[in-house]
Amino acid sequence: MNDTLKGSVTSTQELVQAAGRSLYPNYRQPEIVFSYGQGAELFDLEGKRYIDLYAGIAVSALGHAHPRLTRAISEQAGRLLHLSNYYFNEPNIRLAERLCALTGMSRAFFCSSGTEAVESMLKLARRHFYSTGQPDRVRVIAFEHAFHGRTLGALAATGQPSYREGFGPLSPTTHLPYGDLERVKEALSSDVCAVIVEALQGEGGVLPAPPGFLEGLRELTTRAGVLLLADEVQTGVGRLGSFLGFQHFGVAPDALALAKGLGGGVPIGAMLCRAELSAALPPGSHGSTFGGGPLASAAAGAVLDEIEASDLIARARTEGAYLAEALQGLATRHSSVVRLARGVGLLQALVMKTPELAQDAMKRLRAAGVLVTLAGGVALRVTPPLNIERALLSEALEVMDRVLGEMA
Numbered sequence: 001m002n003d004t005l006k007g008s009v010t011s012t013q014e015l016v017q018a019a020g021r022s023l024y025p026n027y028r029q030p031e032i033v034f035s036y037g038q039g040a041e042l043f044d045l046e047g048k049r050y051i052d053l054y055a056g057i058a059v060s061a062l063g064h065a066h067p068r069l070t071r072a073i074s075e076q077a078g079r080l081l082h083l084s085n086y087y088f089n090e091p092n093i094r095l096a097e098r099l100c101a102l103t104g105m106s107r108a109f110f111c112s113s114g115t116e117a118v119e120s121m122l123k124l125a126r127r128h129f130y131s132t133g134q135p136d137r138v139r140v141i142a143f144e145h146a147f148h149g150r151t152l153g154a155l156a157a158t159g160q161p162s163y164r165e166g167f168g169p170l171s172p173t174t175h176l177p178y179g180d181l182e183r184v185k186e187a188l189s190s191d192v193c194a195v196i197v198e199a200l201q202g203e204g205g206v207l208p209a210p211p212g213f214l215e216g217l218r219e220l221t222t223r224a225g226v227l228l229l230a231d232e233v234q235t236g237v238g239r240l241g242s243f244l245g246f247q248h249f250g251v252a253p254d255a256l257a258l259a260k261g262l263g264g265g266v267p268i269g270a271m272l273c274r275a276e277l278s279a280a281l282p283p284g285s286h287g288s289t290f291g292g293g294p295l296a297s298a299a300a301g302a303v304l305d306e307i308e309a310s311d312l313i314a315r316a317r318t319e320g321a322y323l324a325e326a327l328q329g330l331a332t333r334h335s336s337v338v339r340l341a342r343g344v345g346l347l348q349a350l351v352m353k354t355p356e357l358a359q360d361a362m363k364r365l366r367a368a369g370v371l372v373t374l375a376g377g378v379a380l381r382v383t384p385p386l387n388i389e390r391a392l393l394s395e396a397l398e399v400m401d402r403v404l405g406e407m408a
């Protein structure tokens with residue numbers, strides 16, 4: 001670690017006060033300012049160490065300051081930072097090829113975030129039916145507790161009323177209980193263009209798709225002639241122990257959205273689709289100034305290189321199994337405060353008995369130097385870097401054991 005990065009003349013208190021005066025107050029940050037990270041550890045301005053079990057919301061797939069990613073970013077920055085889509089660049093073309101191969105899709109469109117990737121899929125669905133003579137197919141079927149992003153299109157699909165409150169009128173959407181195939185069957189009327197779904201609802205509380213659900217959706221959408229859209233923003237890029245969450249369930253969607261872990265911390269999103277959909281968005285119909293840029297593409301290329309070189313998808317399975325078993329043990333031992341443990345791969349959660357207990361547990365864990373996030377109000381979500389070392393994981397689990405014991 002470079003000494004100039006470590007020390008700081010500004011105090012936490014000064015920065016927190018400045019934030020309170022100048023940042024838009026749409027978040028509720030605690031009074032901590034992070035200074036640097038190394039692997040799955042973070043250090044704040046006061047020098048306090050934290051074990052990072054949240055990875056910037058499942059983004060920092062390689063942990064912090066990974067040499068391969070750092071090198072790729074700095075080399076690309078020194079070569080070519082930005083062009084726009086007026087011209088091709090090699091890192092982006094190579095990335096498109098690799099993502100198509102990894103997902104079984106034929107085409108890749110790039111943007112800079114998850115919500116834009118979802119927005120692109122929704123526009124793809126609408127435009128596909130417009131150009132194939134079914135312009136009335138505008139409705140989307142989505143699921144309760146789903147999270148698809150915050151732009152107006154993605155927000156319409158998001159199945160959490162509190163996120164939508166005050167932003168209507170939104171695009172026509174029908175929200176159904178996650179897992180209820182009968183209701184989907186009934187709702188597939190002639191105005192529906194797509195069903196959008198997560199293989200595991202991340203923000204909704206770490207709820208894996210019930211057995212047979214994605215397979216059933218595949219069957220129903222194929223029969224109805226509507227698109228099945230996979231929101232893989234949180235579940236994709238290896239987190240569930242397969243490159244896509246859908247692959248864990250053996251189902252192929254018509255299009256999918258990636259973001260979060262794809263750039264390892266550099267903003268990038270991607271929408272991939274089947275060959276049949278490549279005429280839906282003709283030149284001029286959709287685009288992005290930053291999307292597909294050489295810097296973000298080189299970063300994502302380095303993330304894929306490292307996933308391959310260090311077999312991180314297999315690690316997500318083995319470490320995920322270790323984590324799941326340990327969380328199961330915590331749920332049993334602390335059953336007065338914990339309801340259950342659930343998850344797939346390295347996207348796991350301890351579901352607390354009440355939202356108050358979840359809040360309290362997250363704060364106590366943070367004070368004890370372990371960072372997790374809340375999902376669905378009651379779940380303590382654990383999404384560490386894919387390459388987290390077993391020793392750090394078990395150290396964090398010991399802290400969780402102690403903290404939960406104190407709460408009982």
Ligand SMILES: *Cc1c(COP(=O)(O)O)cnc(C)c1O
Pocket residue numbers: 113114115116118147148149150198202203231232233234235259260
């Ligand atoms: C985080 C998330 C999004 C939104 O991604 P942003 O990059 O925040 O726009 C969309 N869908 C899912 C499933 C997510 O977890």
